[in-house]
Amino acid sequence: MEDEVNSAYYQNDIQKIRQIRQYVADGDFKDQEKMLLLIDFELADAGNKVADLIEVKKNKLKSWLFDQNDFDEKALRIYINLIPIYDLKSNLLIGKKVVEKLKNVSKPRQQEELLGVICNLLMICIEQQAYNEARYFVKAAKNVKTRPELFFLKNVLVLLENMISYHFEHRSEYLSKCKWAVKNFTLLGMPEYGEQAKIFFNENLNK
Numbered sequence: 001m002e003d004e005v006n007s008a009y010y011q012n013d014i015q016k017i018r019q020i021r022q023y024v025a026d027g028d029f030k031d032q033e034k035m036l037l038l039i040d041f042e043l044a045d046a047g048n049k050v051a052d053l054i055e056v057k058k059n060k061l062k063s064w065l066f067d068q069n070d071f072d073e074k075a076l077r078i079y080i081n082l083i084p085i086y087d088l089k090s091n092l093l094i095g096k097k098v099v100e101k102l103k104n105v106s107k108p109r110q111q112e113e114l115l116g117v118i119c120n121l122l123m124i125c126i127e128q129q130a131y132n133e134a135r136y137f138v139k140a141a142k143n144v145k146t147r148p149e150l151f152f153l154k155n156v157l158v159l160l161e162n163m164i165s166y167h168f169e170h171r172s173e174y175l176s177k178c179k180w181a182v183k184n185f186t187l188l189g190m191p192e193y194g195e196q197a198k199i200f201f202n203e204n205l206n207k
Contacts, residue, residue: 001035006074009042017043037061041078050081058085066094071101076113083120088128095121099140108149115144115153122160126204131167138164155184159197163205178205 001020008016021039029035037060044050053061061082068075076098083091095117102114118137125134138161146154159181166174178201185194 002074005039005042009046012046014043014046017046034064037064038074038078041081045077045081058082062086062090066090068094069097069101071098073109073113076117080113080116080120083117083124088124088130088133091121091124092130092133095137099137103140103143108147111144111147111150112153115141115150115157119153119156119160122157122164123200126160126163131164134164152188155181155188156197158184159201163201166205 001024005017005020008014008020017039021036021043024032024035024039037057040053040057041050041061044053061078062085065075065079065082071079079094079098086094098114098117102110105111105114118141121137122134122141125131125137141157141161144150159178162174162177162181165171166178182194182197182201185191185197
């Protein structure tokens with residue numbers, strides 16, 4: 001059942017996911033409530049409507065993720081989408097679980113997932129001025145070697161890591177690296193993302 005949902009998700013076949021959901025809802029499955037919850041997330045994610053999930057379902061997903069020790073691809077995708085609705089303490093706990101699970105992976109896809117989580121967590125740490133807590137994730141990111149598939153995320157990390165370094169030591173070289181990282185997005189053909197990165201930099205630099 002999970003394979004069918006995953007296949008439909010990656011084909012962006014929302015109608016197929018709805019049909020599977022109806023099949024599960026009409027059936028008698030041992031973990032029916034959990035299955036429906038995860039399918040509802042897949043539907044919302046496929047339709048870019050995660051923000052529209054009702055609070056009850058969000059809270060159930062949060063509780064389920066909080067108890068996870070073996071983060072598979074689906075759990076990581078759910079977590080990345082829900083990071084903004086967790087409090088800082090919960091994000092730090094779950095984030096460390098993810099790092100411990102994936103810190104030694106060598107496949108580009110898994111490394112990308114790891115760095116994606118770290119980037120999101122570092123943004124939250126900067127916004128909430130949790131700079132000491134951010135150091136753990138900066139170190140974890142540096143342990144992942146740069147490769148072509150990871151260039152975008154590594155560029156994001158250049159911005160975030162140097163913003164954090166600047167908080168502790170007001171050295172101009174950190175600012176220069178931040179500005180180059182922002183400029184790289186535009187040079188790579190992503191001016192809209194570069195503009196958002198610039199706004200984030202300007203709003204959070206001196207917190």
